[in-house]
Amino acid sequence: MVREMARRAKAAQPGLGTAPAERRNEALERIALALEERSAAILAANAADMAAASPNLPGPMVARLRLDERNLAAFVAGVRAVAALPEVLGEELAAWERPNGLQISRVRVPLGVIGIIYEARPGVTVDAAVLCLKAGNAVLLKGGREAARSNTALGEAIAAGLEAAGFPADLVQVLPPTREATAELMTATGLVDVLIPRGGAGLIRAVLEQSRVPVIETGTGVCHLYVHAAADLAMARAIAVNAKCSNPAVCNALETLLVDRAVAAAFLPAAGAALRQAGVVVRGCEETRKHLPWAEAATEADWRTEYNDLILAVRVVDGLQEALAHIGTYGTRHSESIITADEEAAARFLHQVDAAAVYHNASTRFTDGGEFGFGAEIGISTQKLHARGPMGLAELTSYKYIILGAGQIR
Amino acid sequence: MVREMARRAKAAQPGLGTAPAERRNEALERIALALEERSAAILAANAADMAAASPNLPGPMVARLRLDERNLAAFVAGVRAVAALPEVLGEELAAWERPNGLQISRVRVPLGVIGIIYEARPGVTVDAAVLCLKAGNAVLLKGGREAARSNTALGEAIAAGLEAAGFPADLVQVLPPTREATAELMTATGLVDVLIPRGGAGLIRAVLEQSRVPVIETGTGVCHLYVHAAADLAMARAIAVNAKCSNPAVCNALETLLVDRAVAAAFLPAAGAALRQAGVVVRGCEETRKHLPWAEAATEADWRTEYNDLILAVRVVDGLQEALAHIGTYGTRHSESIITADEEAAARFLHQVDAAAVYHNASTRFTDGGEFGFGAEIGISTQKLHARGPMGLAELTSYKYIILGAGQIR
Numbered sequence: 001m002v003r004e005m006a007r008r009a010k011a012a013q014p015g016l017g018t019a020p021a022e023r024r025n026e027a028l029e030r031i032a033l034a035l036e037e038r039s040a041a042i043l044a045a046n047a048a049d050m051a052a053a054s055p056n057l058p059g060p061m062v063a064r065l066r067l068d069e070r071n072l073a074a075f076v077a078g079v080r081a082v083a084a085l086p087e088v089l090g091e092e093l094a095a096w097e098r099p100n101g102l103q104i105s106r107v108r109v110p111l112g113v114i115g116i117i118y119e120a121r122p123g124v125t126v127d128a129a130v131l132c133l134k135a136g137n138a139v140l141l142k143g144g145r146e147a148a149r150s151n152t153a154l155g156e157a158i159a160a161g162l163e164a165a166g167f168p169a170d171l172v173q174v175l176p177p178t179r180e181a182t183a184e185l186m187t188a189t190g191l192v193d194v195l196i197p198r199g200g201a202g203l204i205r206a207v208l209e210q211s212r213v214p215v216i217e218t219g220t221g222v223c224h225l226y227v228h229a230a231a232d233l234a235m236a237r238a239i240a241v242n243a244k245c246s247n248p249a250v251c252n253a254l255e256t257l258l259v260d261r262a263v264a265a266a267f268l269p270a271a272g273a274a275l276r277q278a279g280v281v282v283r284g285c286e287e288t289r290k291h292l293p294w295a296e297a298a299t300e301a302d303w304r305t306e307y308n309d310l311i312l313a314v315r316v317v318d319g320l321q322e323a324l325a326h327i328g329t330y331g332t333r334h335s336e337s338i339i340t341a342d343e344e345a346a347a348r349f350l351h352q353v354d355a356a357a358v359y360h361n362a363s364t365r366f367t368d369g370g371e372f373g374f375g376a377e378i379g380i381s382t383q384k385l386h387a388r389g390p391m392g393l394a395e396l397t398s399y400k401y402i403i404l405g406a407g408q409i410r
Numbered sequence: 411m412v413r414e415m416a417r418r419a420k421a422a423q424p425g426l427g428t429a430p431a432e433r434r435n436e437a438l439e440r441i442a443l444a445l446e447e448r449s450a451a452i453l454a455a456n457a458a459d460m461a462a463a464s465p466n467l468p469g470p471m472v473a474r475l476r477l478d479e480r481n482l483a484a485f486v487a488g489v490r491a492v493a494a495l496p497e498v499l500g501e502e503l504a505a506w507e508r509p510n511g512l513q514i515s516r517v518r519v520p521l522g523v524i525g526i527i528y529e530a531r532p533g534v535t536v537d538a539a540v541l542c543l544k545a546g547n548a549v550l551l552k553g554g555r556e557a558a559r560s561n562t563a564l565g566e567a568i569a570a571g572l573e574a575a576g577f578p579a580d581l582v583q584v585l586p587p588t589r590e591a592t593a594e595l596m597t598a599t600g601l602v603d604v605l606i607p608r609g610g611a612g613l614i615r616a617v618l619e620q621s622r623v624p625v626i627e628t629g630t631g632v633c634h635l636y637v638h639a640a641a642d643l644a645m646a647r648a649i650a651v652n653a654k655c656s657n658p659a660v661c662n663a664l665e666t667l668l669v670d671r672a673v674a675a676a677f678l679p680a681a682g683a684a685l686r687q688a689g690v691v692v693r694g695c696e697e698t699r700k701h702l703p704w705a706e707a708a709t710e711a712d713w714r715t716e717y718n719d720l721i722l723a724v725r726v727v728d729g730l731q732e733a734l735a736h737i738g739t740y741g742t743r744h745s746e747s748i749i750t751a752d753e754e755a756a757a758r759f760l761h762q763v764d765a766a767a768v769y770h771n772a773s774t775r776f777t778d779g780g781e782f783g784f785g786a787e788i789g790i791s792t793q794k795l796h797a798r799g800p801m802g803l804a805e806l807t808s809y810k811y812i813i814l815g816a817g818q819i820r
Contacts, residue, residue, distance in 0.1 A: 014738070014764065018761055018762055104782060109764070111795070112794055194795050208599070209622060212619060214625075214793065215624075216795075235817040238819055239817065242820060350812050354424065355810065356811060358811070359814075360812075360813070361817055362813055362816075362818045362819075366813060366820055367811075371508070372514060373506065373508055373514075383603075384603050385626075385796045386795045389811050399798055400766060400767065401768070401799050402767075402768055403768070403769045403770070403772055404771070404772075405769060406772075407642070407648065407649065407771055407772070408776065409652035409772075409773045410652060410773055410775040
């Protein structure tokens with residue numbers, strides 16, 4: 001069944017991918033209108049999802065599942081914001097002439113059919129659909145079972161919007177919320193160009209392990225902040241608190257603080273107090289606990305853990321080299337930051353740390369499509385193939401070569 | 411065992427990836443010298459491979475396995491040519507400032523550890539190794555069993571060159587030529603960043619189906635030439651013969667000729683005769699055989715076949731739309747060409763055909779890193795993720811974001 005849906009998506013995609021920008025933007029506007037028109041039905045479907053939800057569903061999951069008028073208005077505004085983003089398709093990425101007279105250009109085109117596998121977050125349904133559509137792609141949406149009714153209602157609104165703009169509804173299809181659907185999607189090679197899993201580490205690992213379709217790995221972030229010997233300690237403290245506390249549930253939040261031994265005594269007591277006051281549980285190395293006797297003892301496992309919570313691992317290191325070695329061993333290549341006034345140390349850190357985003361004197365929390373100025377994002381890639389870091393519209397495209405000749409043979 | 415080799419490659423790679431261009435180029439020069447110095451040992455190893463080869467080995471495979479002084483000189487020249495290519499690492503791909511003052515730049519970095527799986531072609535061992543090294547990557551080479559002694563000898567020369575330049579030999583490792591090694595390589599997630607299979611359709615399909623590590627699909631090309639109603643027929647004939655015959659074994663060779671009904675009678679007799687004279691067996695549709703009574707009858711399977719041989723499928727189509735539909739159904743998204751003097755028809759073809767390379771009035775045989783001016787290529791991608799078409803040095807890289815702040819928090 002999913003294979004058949006994928007086949008229809010693949011058949012429908014070229015019509016969207018070769019349509020002019022105005023027609024794709026018109027489709028997004030029609031989707032925004034359809035979401036507005038159908039808001040009562042969408043909220044009713046969501047209420048039914050909420051009513052059917054297990055009382056054992058964890059609090060954060062319930063919060064992500066629930067929709068209200070304000071959420072819907074934000075979805076609609078989001079759709080219009082994506083429509084207003086600059087066009088990416090057709091962009092000439094490079095052009096040159098060969099000695100034999102062939103004119104070669106490299107032009108941006110859609111990826112094709114994109115599969116999104118996610119959990120019970122109805123917002124992703126709208127978000128992912130419109131980003132994929134704007135970049136000329138068809139999309140297959142496999143959301144969580146708990147949000148099934150909400151996703152179906154949102155999918156119907158998107159379908160109505162597409163059809164009102166003269167496009168086939170097959171361009172955006174909500175898959176059944178079953179394991180079988182996921183399994184079929186992961187084996188739809190030749191029909192689906194890429195899968196993007198969005199969600200917890202377990203979901204992403206499962207997709208990576210099982211998919212036969214190319215996957216873009218997203219998400220896991222064991223992010224570090226290294227307070228160098230030459231750091232502005234007030235800046236370092238403010239950034240540590242911000243990076244840990246401003247949204248601990250997300251992948252760009254700080255998980256491990258590395259403190260140079262040279263400034264440990266000057267930095268840790270005040271920084272520790274500020275973190276503690278913000279509700280952070282500190283798990284420190286032995287050296288850290290000399291300065292923060294109230295801190296819990298960190299174990300090897302702490303250096304590898306993405307807490308996604310108000311918990312912070314803290315380790316005192318002997319200089320830049322040891323900080324680099326720690327990040328090389330325990331980092332997940334997501335976001336890493338150094339706080340220092342020493343330009344040479346900063347340059348070494350930025351050059352040598354292998355991560356999607358490396359920072360000097362700033363919070364890791366900026367690794368985000370919106371914060372980077374992409375207007376929107378479909379996720380944050382932690383792999384190196386195709387896309388790295390925040391993925392916006394450009395990362396949902398490929399390219400082709402157009403070669404103009406005058407009868408050249410080889 | 412392969413996992414342990416991959417671990418060593420991963421540990422060695424950052425030292426290469428962060429080394430200045432001169433040091434990497436010096437390593438390539440040392441490899442060139444080591445290949446020259448060890449030429450007798452390499453040729454002796456190759457002679458042993460040839461002696462051990464099964465008498466049932468097909469002719470073309472024997473030809474690819476055999477090395478002589480001339481081949482080795484070509485390898486050495488190839489290494490020096492790669493060393494002379496422009497540096498790609500560190501290139502600033504984009505840079506901008508955010509309203510909050512963050513300075514963001516996107517900088518080219520190596521992919522990391524690359525695995526190459528290929529057949530009994532010792533040339534690939536040198537070729538792939540130096541391209542990967544130039545772009546700052548470590549490489550694991552899994553060649554065919556028939557070339558095992560040649561590959562070991564070549565690998566020893568490469569290792570000697572690396573060490574002479576002060577780099578660890580772990581950067582280029584020749585894996586055992588066993589199925590177990592391939593299987594281990596395909597499950598080395600977290601250690602190997604990408605696998606590139608090079609070889610026949612069977613090899614590529616097996617890697618795509620079995621690998622847990624991201625794969626770049628290369629190779630299969632059912633390439634079409636569409637002779638439009640407004641084609642220069644002499645040009646079309648010359649290109650058809652060239653695209654089919656100049657090297658029928660390669661993926662950018664022509665496999666299916668589509669002839670517009672409007673010019674079938676004017677084009678087919680002379681073009682058919684030219685192809686026949688060049689030794690080409692034609693398998694035509696019913697309409698084609700009215701003009702070429704000597705042609706064999708094509709079946710549905712012919713439209714899907716990459717012959718890699720002097721065989722050509724020929725079909726008469728009713729106009730551009732039918733040509734596009736045929737290519738959409740049977741093409742492998744590799745290289746497609748239209749011959750026409752009608753600019754509007756050409757524009758429609760170039761825009762609507764979904765392939766790595768789309769041509770107007772030129773032979774499909776130009777889809778090649780060298781012909782595109784990349785200096786060298788590691789293969790031709792037929793997927794859309796990461797890289798499409800000929801892959802040169804740039805396609806062996808990723809990027810990272812460098813963000814400079816002054817204490818920004820979010």
